[in-house]
Amino acid sequence: MTSSTSAPGVAPIYQPRASDDATSGSVGTNPTSIKVTLAALAAQPAPAEATTATPAATTTQHPAPTTPAVIEESSPTIGGVCNPSVDNHSVTDDGQSVKCPPTGGTSSKWVRSEPVVGTREPGSPCTAGQRGIAVAPDGKDMFCVGTDESAHWSK
Structure with a gap:
């Protein structure tokens, strides 16, 4: 050859x-x-040499820190607007007990109330003539009704 x-x-x-x-x-x-x-x-051009590229470092942008909004709860005032699904009983700045009853209208208002004496079971004994309102475990208001030996908390 x-x-x-x-x-x-x-x-x-x-x-x-x-x-x-x-x-x-x-x-x-x-x-x-x-x-x-x-x-x-x-x-044809010669093939490029194989190289291993390291990806560029990435940074995550975080939002600037913010100061949380401070919600200042003001004490209720008699006649002031309230929400009965959230508000039930409270006390004004001058110590007056108030309640936010549902009115069936567009807005409820704080009204004067007897002070809350605590949570009680319906039918439990109370002192006849006792001043105040007890709250049942379901959140309903109760009053002390009856005389002497038969006085009890009732819705």
């Missing part, structure tokens, strides 16, 4: 020698020549 030099980017041309034949196990005379062109590969 012989080869000749070619232009850059072109593979050498194979030209069989007369001594090559198919019976000797060497390359035969057919085909008579093979031309391989590497010009297309030579025109």
Whole structure:
């Protein structure tokens, strides 16, 4: 087998020698020549070297700290607007007991009330004529009703 030099980017041309034949196990005379062109590969840019890129560090933007709103609860005032689903009994700045009864209208108002003496079970004994309101476990107001031995808390 012989080869000749070619232009850059072109593979050498194979030209069989007369001594090559198919019976000797060497390359035969057919085909008579093979031309391989590497010009297309030579025109392509060399592949870039593989690099491992480290991703840029990311930072998380947190909102600026804020000062929580301070809700100043003011003491109720007689005739002031209240919400009976939240407010039940309270005391004014001057110590007057007040209640926020549901009115069925658009807004309820604080009204004067007897002081709350605590939570009691309905039917439990009380002192006849006792001043004040007891609150049942379900949040309902109770009054002391009856005389002497029969006085008890009732809704």
